[in-house]
Amino acid sequence: MEAKAFYAPENRTFKRLSGAMERCIHKTDRCHAQGWRFAASLANRASMDVPAKPRNHLYLVDGSAYIFRAYHRLPPLTNPQGVPVGAVYGYTTMLWKLAEDLHAADGPTHLAVILDKGSVTFRNELYDAYKANRPPPPEDLVPQFPLIRDATRAFSLACIEEAGLEADDLIASYTRAAAAQGWDVTIVSSDKDLMQLVGEYPGGGRVDMLDTMKNQRVFIPEVVDKFGVPPEKVGDVLALMGDAVDNVPGIRGIGPKTATKLIQENGDLETALANAPAMKAGKLRESLIEQADMARLSRKLIALKDDCALPIPLDDFTLGPIPPDPLAAFLGEHGFTSLLRKLGTRETAAPAARTTGAPAPAAPTAPETGNRQPLPEWPAIDTAAYPCVQDEADLEEWIARAQAAGLVAVDTETSALDAVGADLVGISLATGPGAACYIPLGHGNTTDMFAERPRQIDKARALALLKPLLEDDSVLKVGQNIKYDLTVLARHGIAVAPIDDTMVMSFCLDAGRGEPMPFGHGMDELAERHLGHTTIKFKDVAGTGKKAISFAEVPLPDATRYAAEDAEVTWRLHAVLAPRLAEEGGTRIYQRVDRPLVQVIATMEGHGIKVDRERLATLSGEFATRIAALESVIHEKAGTTFTIGSPKQLGEVLFDKLGYKGGKKGKSGQYSTDQSVLETLASQGAEVATLVLEWRQLSKLKSTYTDALQAAINPATGRVHTSYSLVGAQTGRLSSNDPNLQNIPVRTEIGRQIRDAFVAEPGHVLLSADYSQIELRLAAHIADVPALREAFAHGEDIHARTAMELFGEVNRDTRGRAKTINFAILYGISRWGLATRLGTSADEAQAMIDRYFERFPGIQRYIHETLEHVRDRGYSETLFGRKTWFPRIASKTQAERAGSERAAINAPIQGTCADIIKRAMARMTPALVEAGLGHVRMLLQVHDELVFELPESDVAAASAVIERVMATAAEPAVKLSVPLGVEIGTGPSWGAAH
DNA sequence: CTACTCACG
């Protein structure tokens, strides 16, 4: 306990599940390349889909087609290793040009590269000669294909390829999907087949094409120009013409001119074929009649399949910041020096530029584990070399460097762990590998009046200099658990933005991964795993236990090594994780859900909630009296004095000394004395058991709540400030700690008194808004269960409806059983579990499960499909694309496997619920502000509940806004087939608001 | 540091 108060925030240890699982926190970064400064502001812009956003514009790059053209048009360049890279160079310059268009008003907001997978497709089944006459690609083009993927990755862009589908079909499918939602689409290709897709779409989207080589836009007039017909008739023209390259037969003797003329005159292919017999006799008439079937086949071959399943959702193509380092590494590796020069500027240029010509390393990624090795161009981390910034001129230089880079990793050091109470001791910055510094600001400010105070810049002055950088829209601030730094800096009047958080990025990529235990997302662990680097530990500079010192007392050389390293590590982690988000489909959940939440949570934590200390103290006293009374009675009945709180001693007293039956020992050889055991004993007339149960309840309430909460009141604010973890729960839920405000009692009358101690300020009230039955509603939607959907649509009592379906009648008993079964479903059912809960035999439980599946057939299908998906891909997904990994789904150990299966069934439902309330939270403040309710404060989140504090007079107006934001939180990304019910209550205390 | 117990959704 005493050590805790001295931990630096970045080493903060949260979890105590089993062993100490670290959940770390940190920050770092760096960058260069003035040409890329748009990245930071772009990252900011992409964060939420509410309120107003710029019109979405999706660019789909036909990568495979491009590479062939580039190969033939460019000279045969080779890279320093002698590998031919001419086509790759062409491709790279094309991506570069597109990236430059990001500035333009109609530039891309989303972008994906589509590649051919080079496999057999459905067209080969239609016509086995399809594309059969293609010559093999030239020998010096073959090695360039994989490099296309590298180039794409270097830009951190999404790349799609799917076996059994041609790039054209994927492009058509994405085009249709995007245009239907009203997005604009630009297809970057010159393939005439794709011209079929050009036009205005019913959803409001506008689709055009871009030929980057000719720098030419193709819209309806250009298509008509080329084919003489509008886009929707292009397929008919092509079917008559055929296509020599793809070996589409068409009709022999008909070329572009004749084909166009025939379609213009007849309107479409079928009419043209039907009218053929009426044409004037001749070769054309005969060909049309004879080869009509060939034309029809050709039409099918040319038709684009626009209903393919989209392997990656559109939202994942959101353009985020393009980290310069992977790009610099790639350009350097292949000797693309002119682009490299454009990218890198002055001494902060990517080190990759200096190592051009180094042998290309083996593929560094290990996607199956989520690990990635450091980019080889980086020098090893040298903690001895960091400068300690002690005068203003140096600080200004670092600020300028960060400004030029457009991306800076930031880490704050404080005197204690508590973000709301701790003092700022120093700030570290990093702008690249080997480019990090530490700025001490509060060293020597200790209680030791003889301590030397080292030379450092005045804190207020330094913060004034840093403020413009930290608030600059065009500079991305990267942190490891940057929520902590936001909170600390907010107290100094600095509103840090825009931000990225490597801890949250790691969570969006790797939640649940790792064996035998899931990986943590703390900095030390991430550094070890992704960078192969062992960080300096906080205890190495500050000591541990009673001898630990505050960071303010750490000598500057040690503090500098430690703090600047954290910033540099964070910077490197960002360079590793940012491209992975794009590659692995994590962008959508990160950019649209979790990243916007970081600031929201920081603000909530900063508010805290008022707790009535007197009331808690009174409760503590009452509980203590009752506990003491119970204790003596228990000892008397037991005939011995023992520690009631010791399960070991209690078990021995109950089962050995008093001789009660039903003692079962676990694998540790100890009797179980948990609630269910004691209740059984109590029902058999064991009064001691009843007394112990009451004793347990009261001591739990006293120690965990009435005592601990008083101690948690922040002396400066008079309120309790919990800390939420965004990476605590594998499903995407938040967790709350220090103290945990998500498990305040509510289920029993005596426990609920504790909620009455959570109060509003005078003249204010607390407002509690919670989603009603949200998990069951989402199950009804996700599993597509008509009976449940209907019940929710009509506002029925869902458990009663289930009882009716299962038992044919509704009464207290059947409704209760139905409720149990409904929950069992959400948790991944087993007949034994259900039998235990219902107090029936496993056979009866099984019969009920069967009946449930029969009445609600979607459920069984959902379970089956979810497990297939997880076994196949390793992870489950929520409706919003959040992945949770289940590496033990194929474990040889039955229990492990079964446990993973149950968790996997639950995760999409629990996780979607978490996504929805997170979206609601991210939109809440803007919505309240818009309604003139900017002073309404959101204080707490308890999984399906939000708690606000507001003036009593604003209750009606605020309730309307809150209800609307919560009920519509899934939209527009997901259209739910069930309504989301929100229940709102208000009162002077949390207890009264329920 | 681990196991047990129990508070919440």
Place this chain on the structure above:
DNA sequence: GACGTACGTGAGTAGC
């Protein structure tokens, strides 16, 4: 025939 009985958390206490 069984995974040893639901999913996800955090925290306090006893005891090695």
